Amino acid sequence: MTPGHTTAGSSPFPDLSRRTALAALAAAGCTAALASPSAHAAAPPAHPVERQMRGLWIASVVNIDWPSRTGLDQAAQRAEFARLADEALAWGFNALFVQIRPTADAFWPSPLEPWSQWLTGTQGQDPGYDPLDFMVDTAHRRGLAFHAWFNPYRVSMQADPAALVPDHPARVHPEWTVSYGGKLYYDPGVPAARRFCQEAMLDAVRRYDIDGVHFDDYFYPYPVAGSDFPDDGTFETYGAGHTDKAAWRRNNVDLMVREMRDAVRAVRPDALFGISPFGVWRNASTDPRGSRTSAFQSYDGLHADTRGWVERGWLDYIAPQVYWHIGLPVADYGVLAPWWAEAVRGTDTELWIGQAVYKSGAAGQPAPWQDGKELSRHLALNATLPEIGGDLFFSAKDVRADRVGDFAAMRLAHWGQNVLGPLPARLDGGPLPRPPHVEVQRDAHTGAAVLRITAGGPPSDDVPFRYAIHRFHGRPGRNFAEGGASLVAVIPGGRQAVHHDPDAPGACWYAVSAVDRVQRQGRPSRPVR
Known part of the structure; x- marks a missing residue:
């Protein structure tokens, strides 16, 4: 994902537009030394945890996790996913978050969008079976919850509509699309495009026995230096009543979130609806309600009012991607985890933290990610914050690699106790x-x-x-x-x-x-x- 999940240089993630978004972090001291462990020391929780989300992200875009490459036959694809599910169970996970619509395409026989190119290597080519049906069944047979992860607006990892299959909705309706930063997107400000994206996702919600609908951090795309998202014409056509384009963009994203929440609950009332946003809502220097950080702001940069969604009760859970080490000056995990705990306090929104296992032991990452103890430090701090109900880990291939034993050490220290999955108040x-x-x-x-x-x-x-x-x-x-x-x-x-x-x-x-x-x-x- 990153779901935004990209940093410059050593990142295994292909969504390179994230480089600009995180450039401030790199420039401001990503190699900062870890703060004194005593500053964030955590005592064991006073009472054993009975319920906890232990979720694993499985990314399909550019074959990050599954399938491992395009062109595998269906037997090989099935075997790979079954192995992943078996490993997830053995590693201690209780839920899978699987990317099934990475680029306005489908991992199921959708009547609205083409088969994903990440299955066969050719967009629109039938893989010979129904991958989503197989994955849901495979997860459920092992007692693993299956959350369907969708990217709402991204159409293609390249900007040329002609590279899409001829009957792709983005080619049939070019007025819905925008090229930006070398990629193609549906324009969030076009109502018809928003409604189409909702229907394309709801087709899977209606037809498959999924346990949740999951969005990541891609709403309006991450800004490209020196280039604004080209929606002046859209604003002129659809922006009546708005004098501030940024506020209008946030309203467009709000509509997507609220309408999807309502639709998911109408179609599948027991399914959860949640979002994994960029880990910083706003900095306190911009908004006194923000965090003591100096990083990219999702409210302003992506037009995603993540804190507002929590306050309005639009989400069953929020899983911010707090992908930074304890002590990083511009975005300190030790600052952000408590900030998010305060943000959900008194609401019915579950809080799970997105963890960057992909950074553990990776080349170019700062010292705290090299000692095999950073994830343990994160969960030790989480244990002091009762609002945090679990974690999601990005991503499966990095958990498998576990280059410096960070994940294994975290499991030993924090997952020794058996738990049930989370039970949001709405469903209790x-x-x-x-x-x-x-x-x-x-x-x-x-x-x-x-x-x-x-x-x-x-x-x-x-x-x-x-x-x-x-x-x-x-x-x-x-x-x-x-x-x-x-x-x-x-x-x-x-x-x-x-x-x-x-x-x-x-x-x-x-x-x-x-x-x-x-x-x-x-x-x-x-x-x-």
Whole structure:
């Protein structure tokens, strides 16, 4: 992504327009030394975390993560994604955020937009199967939530409409498009273009059993030095009532966000709608409500009023890309994480932090990203801020590479405890899944406790998405708070499931609860010893 995800030089991300946006960071001291660890030391949370987003971004544009290259046959594509899902589960993730509309194209048989070139190498060429259907099913079989990641306005990574397939909507409606910075975009100020983009995305929301709709930080494009986005004509045509073009641009983006929120909830009420914006809303030097930073501002540069969306309740979650180390003078993680925590305080908007695992151990990155401890420092600070409900990591190939062991160290320090996924306040209600039936016996060879779990209710009932397995050292009471319960595992659901607990003490009790796709947890099963 970056979703904006680009810095100059060593970045593995292709969206090079981000270079201009972040140039101020590089010029102002990206090689700044890490602040004293004691300045941001974090004590363990007072109470164990029970729910947490642990999300993995999987980018498709220019084949960053999946498919690894164009032209793979469908068997190879399926195998690659299944491996990614298996790895994500093993790494401790509970949700995948997969880019399925990177450049006004589709990873499903869309009636509105062509097949993505990142599948076959040729835009419009059928890959021979339905990748989105396969990916959703693959994730869900493993108990992983699937969030569909869309880029609303970007049409092409190059600026020539003639390079698109002849029937591409951007060629059929050139009045909807703008060339800027070497790329092609739908103009956010053209109402017909906005409505088309919404319908193109909603086609996937209607047809596939996705768990969320996810936007990244691309609204109006990142500014190109010495060149303004060429929408004077659009402003003249559609800007009635606005004397300030910047305010009109923000209103255009607001309309996209609010209307998509409403449409997603109408089409798929249980799906989450959220955005991962650039990590700085505004600097305090510009706006007293802003952060103590001196970086690029999404409110002014991208016309994205990210804080306003939170205040108005338009999002289920916000996941700012706080891609900088603790102590960076112009954009200090130690400043921005608390600022975002304050921004969501008292609202129903979940806060997850976008983490730049791609910087860990990468050539050219400053010293804090080279010692294999920066992500651990981030999550230690997060643990002191109860408003932060988890993290998203960019991106899958960098988690796999883990060049200096940063991700592995973070997992060891902060993900040792099993958790359920987040349950936003809006969805905390409705029917709960039935308690399952559980049997347990000791494996004579390994000594492990073997739990055999069968879904409660008739076969016509919804099959549990996950099972939460609790172990008790004493006889359980009426709820998990009694009897010293600990959540020892969260496993994929199904009509039947088996779990081996190799750490079971000589005598203990178990109870299992079913968890639905929304992450509502049902009543516990009858305890078994």
